[in-house]
Amino acid sequence: MNQTGILTTAACLAAALFTASAQAADPAAGKTQYEATCAACHGANGISVAPVYPNLGGQKEEYLVAQLKAFRDGSRKNDIMQPQAQGLNNTQIANLAAYLEAAAKLR
Numbered sequence: 001m002n003q004t005g006i007l008t009t010a011a012c013l014a015a016a017l018f019t020a021s022a023q024a025a026d027p028a029a030g031k032t033q034y035e036a037t038c039a040a041c042h043g044a045n046g047i048s049v050a051p052v053y054p055n056l057g058g059q060k061e062e063y064l065v066a067q068l069k070a071f072r073d074g075s076r077k078n079d080i081m082q083p084q085a086q087g088l089n090n091t092q093i094a095n096l097a098a099y100l101e102a103a104a105k106l107r
């Protein structure tokens with residue numbers, strides 16, 4: 001391969017990596033997971049029906065991501081939420097947070 005070929009290959013690889021890391025969260029996938037596992041406590045569209053469960057709909061995406069990661073790594077402690085967050089990977093957390101921030105506008 002000549003030098004131009006190597007450069008072109010490197011540029012394509014860089015573009016592919018960038019696309020993968022910049023991939024937008026998927027709120028539709030977040031909604032499906034939310035309704036299956038979180039809505040029992042946090043309510044439809046993130047509006048809780050019980051005083052002990054916080055509303056999540058309309059909350060800031062970045063804050064939700066930070067809280068879910070904090071529950072997952074144990075830096076935020078709660079006997080109910082820690083086990084909920086422990087099974088979530090970063091993609092699922094991003095999707096759930098993207099759905100929840102938008103959920104208030106869906107009401």
Ligand code: HEC
Pocket residue numbers: 034037038039040041042052053054056064067068077078080081084085096
């Ligand atoms: C069994 C009931 C229950 C389920 C199921 C549940 N949660 Fe929670 N969640 C709670 C409680 C209780 C709190 C308050 C925790 C505290 O006081 O720190 C909470 C807190 C949170 C918070 C922090 C809110 C804030 O204002 O800081 C987030 C984010 C959250 N839950 C997301 C989720 C997601 C996403 C799911 C589904 C994967 C889920 N929860 C499933 C009960 C539940």
